[in-house]
Amino acid sequence: MSRVDSLQECEDCVPPADAFSVVADETRLAILEALWQLETPARFTDVHDEVGLRDSAQFNYHLGKLTGQFVRKREDGYELRTAGERVVQAILAGSFTEHPRREFELDDPCTECGEPLAAEYEDETLAISCPACGHGHGEYPFPPGGFHERSDAEVLEAFDQRVRHLHCLAKDGVCPECNGRMETTIAREGDCCLGARVRAEHVCRQCHHELCSAVGLALLDQSDVVAFCDEQGIALSETPYWRFEWCVDDDPVTVESEDPWRLTVDVTAGDERLRVTVDGDLSVVDTERA
Template sequence: MQDEFESATESSVASTEALTLIGNDVRAGILHALSDARGGEGNPPALSFSELRSRVGADVDSSRFNYHLQRLVGEFVERRDDGHSQLVETVVEQEGTGYALRPEGTMLTRTIRATTDGDGASLSPTELDTDCYFCGEPVEAMYEHALFKIQCPGCSYLYEYDFTPPGVLHGDDGSIVAQASEYNRSVRLAFARGVCHLCGNAVDTTFVEPSETGYPRPDKRAVCINRSCDRCNHRNYLRLGEALLGNPALISFCHERGLDVTATPIWKLEFAATDRHVTVRSTDPWEVALRVSLDGDTLELVVDEELSVVEHSIS
């Protein structure tokens, strides 16, 4: 068995190499067993070689098991002596000598656990307590194949359509919609603020004519704000109202008039769920205005093509 400690360098494994590394039953079993051990109560333990091999239960001899284990050491796994990580100053006391996940391994296994669901669970179309702002039909939510969708069955206008991890399904039908909406709000607000929620990269901004997006009912949209990540290829089309949901002037204007936009589902906010109050002033360069009216007052915010607010007025 290899006993040398690995150097404390940052993992630089490329994404294709990462997929190759974990694309093996034994190595996947090792990562899963170490993730299981880390997820319990108390301090994250290190597992001895024999304990780890026992937990994985792979039908391979000791030397073969060690070969696979060492393929992971230095990338997603580290060997610890007297409980001390070679990599990070731990904030809680560590226990045991043996193998544990590196922080990169913890992030990887958590991502895989969060985005996979062996049950293939789904939410069949469920009527919500909100009527379509265009045609008046009650809108419906559904979840299938990792996509959460809220759409109007009457006019096909799409209110939400997001990759959503299956953890939102762990509840009754009412909490599923609430959890999915809350999760997707955090995703969309991260994009709105210019950060990819998956990889942390800064995202690009492009204003797009709705007819160029392939989304249903482009005739009911004024503009689509495409925020895309060139690192993980994640992208999102935002409406202007939701892109401005973190704007302090908008938050306070609504709060002073009894509406908490930080806690209301986006699809319940007409100015954020539709472009009915959006005016395109110019397309070259893009300049777009949003009007939010409450209690007889109207807040108007105007953004440029960088999504920066360039005008702000209340009338």
């Protein structure tokens, strides 16, 4: 079955082409944004006044086209359905209207050579790498709306938190894009943004969204790792992931077996080391202080 066929298999669903045609109108988008701004359920007159369309008949026509799929009508007014919320969120994120390009320097050193890192943003993806040696430190999706009213430092902080969130969901089997089932595999061949020989790859069975990362990135919220770093005076949740070699490289990773998968990740802090063993799903099976 093709990807297009799978989108059409729901008998009660509106065909995708029809659904997108419904919101391909300036007035209807204005209605969705008005319901996003107003306290809902909102009365017909309140939504009409917020949109500012003089012709009530035209407004009623467009609201009627949205009702059912994107807007829910209740006894006390109107409110957005999940599909309507997603349309507004995509607009606010800038995914439909903004295509910025941006470059900026970081104060953090490369984990490979120690030279300053740099970040580059293009095609809704933010990539961190070392200009001196070319070592990658992650390349992940970041909507354009994330730049609004943020300094460079604030953008990087937001990006760090987003990467943590994306991979936390992915390793737990939930697609961060569509909430479908995410499958994790360990890869040892092919190219990736990190240039890693051993990495984790997450692919959604439903929307085919993909993420790849160093194996250690999955440990940022692991309780034993957090406690270990706290003991060494490192606030793991407040330190950008790209400062840790075990989050951006495969040098700290040792493949103990492939059937079943067993990998050890050396989490280092100063002169201390925590050796973490994970399986093919990145679930922790053992920890050992060294």
